[in-house]
Amino acid sequence: MSAPQPSVRRRKVFYIPGYDPFPARRYRELYRSEGARQAKISGYGLHVEASGHDGPYGWHAAGLIDDTRVSADIEVLLWSDIVRDSMSNSILATYWQLLRTSWTYIASGTLRRLAVLPKGPLVAALYPIGVLILQLLAALLAAHLVGWALSTLFGAATLWAIGPGVLLNWGTSLLYWTPFFAIIVLVLRWFKAQDRRIYAYYLMHDYAFSASRKGATPPALQTRMDAFRGTIATALLQDYDEVLVVGHSSGAHLAVSILADILRDAPDRPARPALSFLSLGHVIPMVSFLPDAWALRADLQLLSERDEIVWVDVTAQGDGCCFALCDPVGVSGVATRDKQWPLVFSAQFSRTLAPERWTALRRKYFKLHFQYLCAFEQPLDYDYFRITAGPLTLGQRYATRAPSPSRIDVPVSKYTNTAP
Secondary structure (H helix, E strand, O other): OOOOOOOOOEEEEEEEOOOOOOOOHHHHHHHHHHHHHHHHHHOOEEEEEEOOOOOOOEEEEEEEEOOEEEEEEEEEOOOHHHHHHHOOOOHHHHHHHHHHHHHHHHHOOHHHHHOOOOHHHHHHHHHHHHHHHHHHHHHHHHHHHHHHHHHHHHHHHHHHHHOOOHHHHHHHHHHHHOOHHHHHHHHHHHHHHOHHHHOHHHHHHHHHHHHOOOOOOOHHHHHHHHHHHHHHHHHOOOOOOEEEEEEEOOHHHHHHHHHHHHHHHOOOOOOOOEEEEEEEOOOOHHHHOOOOOHHHHHHHHHHHHOOOOEEEEEEOOOOOOOOOOEOHHHHOOOOOOOOOOOEEEEOOHHHHOOHHHHHHHOOOHHHHHOHHHOOOOOOOOOOHHHHHHOOOOHHHHOOOOOOOOOOEOOOOOOOOOOOO
């Protein structure tokens, strides 16, 4: 079979990040540095520069790939301000989130349904709960040891100073309890200061945000998503050969709902520009399994059935923060006989990364969660920079690839896509 003919000279790319409080320039610098590495490895040309126009944050990429020049305007659809607002600075508030979120996932049966999926995401889901509980136990233990030491060292002195009998117990109790809560606070503050390496608070805020309305979209986020929908719909009216939406991590389920609404609003949209959706490292079941995620489940079903879009889902078993090789439509219980998307396959980190780099990264789960946006020493089916700055649409690139069976492709949700 002959190779598909290049059809993209001008592309618009929208990147929707996950639950990430960082500024958009982080993604531009990541694209610039990693794109240069990939271009050197793969032998093509890629030049990145800041966007030359006012407005949303983005950049311009010029690719010379397979002897074809391609221009790509890349824009980050930011919701980091909403993320920052949702991150409580209070330790007590975070522990309240832990109790409330745990109850939501347990009482609704969501945790039980997540347990049948690959263990990596479940471990990631339980990680912040376990770590925060261990931190609290460590703080309690430290407070107890300090109180015990003070009582032991100064208990005899208390006896002679206060008097015999029951006053001894009162004096030692005072020595025990006076520093107790102060020590707990100091230890928990120290742990929180280390969260840039531990990520327990970060993940707890992430899960609490998703579960805050039991799967329904928070109003502030819905307003932002409506704005994103208008931005993407406007690009579909412009002179592009392809409009590519990239949803990473939690951004994948935002993209699902945004694109589903676009298709509802324009059921007879023209074939050009091509509309493509690339989901990377998705965590969709963390939301779609929640009891009030009716809208998301309906959006998943609609997107999976439509001819007007191409949806490719890329995950990797080495990424412990995603649902690797899990078809988000199938596991959410909304697949029908008309389902055709997404095409699910693995980025195969163990094969596409150099052995020494894979060895260095294989336990660094958060870095691996962003590896989809980075260079590979031995790229196989997946190359982020060919996809975003290359001459083929997403549909052309994977046209000859048979759909890969997901690791779990049977419905496991008790919910349907129909709201009560």
